[in-house]
Amino acid sequence: MTRHSPLGPGREFDLIRRFFPLPAHRDVIVGAGDDAAVLRSGWVVSTDASVENVHFRRDWLSAEEIGYRSGAIALSDVAAMAAAPVALLISLVLPAADYGTFAEQIMSGLKRVANGFGAALAGGDTTRTEGPLVLAVVALGRTEHAVLRSGARPGDDVWVTGLLGGAALAVQEWRAGNQPDPSTRARYAEPLPRVREALWLAQRLELHALIDLSDGLVSDAAHIASASNVAICIDASAIPLHSTSQPGVAQPPPGFQLAGAVRSALTGGDDYELCFTAARGTVQPIRSEFEQLFNAPLSRIGSVVAGRGIEIMDENGNRVEDVLSGYDHFGTVS
């Protein structure tokens, strides 16, 4: 198949890659380049910074939601390794005016999401800043078998949990000066880290590759493709779309040409659903049990083939030439 030029990795990845080979240590099994580092004795660890006016805006979220969301995003990295959350730590960088109630509400939100997913709040530090609010959240988890981005094999099917594009739609509404409807807003404000879903799937399937959708489907699938040295072919018409009017798996409009909702689902970030690959035929038998248990669709959206990069096909099997870049944290929110 013809492949688009490599997608995905943007500036933040380049900066870390420039320093390969990184210092290594025998107790670090997997270092930079996956959703989390994998440490000896089954630990995984990641760090993620949420920055005001880059990743969120104060007029969009309450302080409690800002804290909740930063923790949920961190926990999603643990889910993306098929690990069970153990602990969160936070470096909270606060403008002076936020000391007091605002900071407490942030911590309340963080505590709520930690409690909700069985993680301890195991420490951190708080410091003043003259600039925007920053929450750098460390997530730790445990697993006997971390699922990496690098295990996708030609012949695998590509699956996603849940509905895509909701968070991007919320951002779009806010930007247009509208209030997103509550279900759309919740997709952005309180993303659901698919911790239980990842553990459930990993117990029942051999997951070959796994990632969480933080940057957007195209961008994140490209990470799997790149790490696994394969190509991924996405069927745009199979993408489960967030829809305000029609909960469940939305149907793409007939003859769509990357309509707005599909574009949001392909390139919009912040959904924090899971994308994984597994051998063809292994997921279908547990699909309906998953959907009932988690009240969320499990959708086959593509396949892994030999090659490199990402290919997007429309409902007629024609290649979509309009190559889309994923969510880029360098120009989105502010």
Add this chain to the structure above:
Amino acid sequence: MTRHSPLGPGREFDLIRRFFPLPAHRDVIVGAGDDAAVLRSGWVVSTDASVENVHFRRDWLSAEEIGYRSGAIALSDVAAMAAAPVALLISLVLPAADYGTFAEQIMSGLKRVANGFGAALAGGDTTRTEGPLVLAVVALGRTEHAVLRSGARPGDDVWVTGLLGGAALAVQEWRAGNQPDPSTRARYAEPLPRVREALWLAQRLELHALIDLSDGLVSDAAHIASASNVAICIDASAIPLHSTSQPGVAQPPPGFQLAGAVRSALTGGDDYELCFTAARGTVQPIRSEFEQLFNAPLSRIGSVVAGRGIEIMDENGNRVEDVLSGYDHFGTVS
């Protein structure tokens, strides 16, 4: 003895304490409140944010030093648990203008300190900000026996490694518009995390309580006192002072009354030396070997007694009434 009202814990501690009881997890042996969290199977983990104009200034440090220093501070937390460093992760929050060479130099400095202390660079993320540069560094280490702040016992002696007050002196010089001399500057710009020293001591001694001096001796000793439910009596005349003219253990001037250098050593932060307590008489036998091996003094600066808080005595054994608060990150640099 008479005790001063409780010193130490400032706003950042209050914020975390307000949320006790924090969510817990059986794999988190020690959570918030020590230099690092202690996890099952011998891991320790901490996170520390360095914020431009709060913890450092661009006109004081090169980009490489900013990276080095942030990593050294993180490694110092690992040393403060008597653990061996394994890995660093970084959340690097960058103003747009810093992409490129400046960011690369930060990463070079971080890589240099990781290499120097045997730690892997195991990941992280980079994100844009409209505000000041923030480096949130996660440090991971391993130890079979983490030394906490809470183990000090009446009858212990209190010891510190190295010389104190140098980093505070450098800051003082910069603020006065002067360039600190190279050795003073280095104490601030490239603090030496006492990783090897902590491991060496822990192999030879039963360390009862251990902390690194980030906030200043009085403030950090108060953390030990508070965590251990004891009082600590500091002999101000025994504090090993950083001196530009006289390397080695400086003598306090006769009849001093909290002269500038002593005040810096008591309250100035950022030295990243170790402070520990051990049973009386157990340290003296290995002191000279330590001093030769590490080319740094090992000084008995006080004792642990029943009670609460910190007491500071002058060279005549009189209580110093001028209670000093430690380095407070909420008003120092900017």
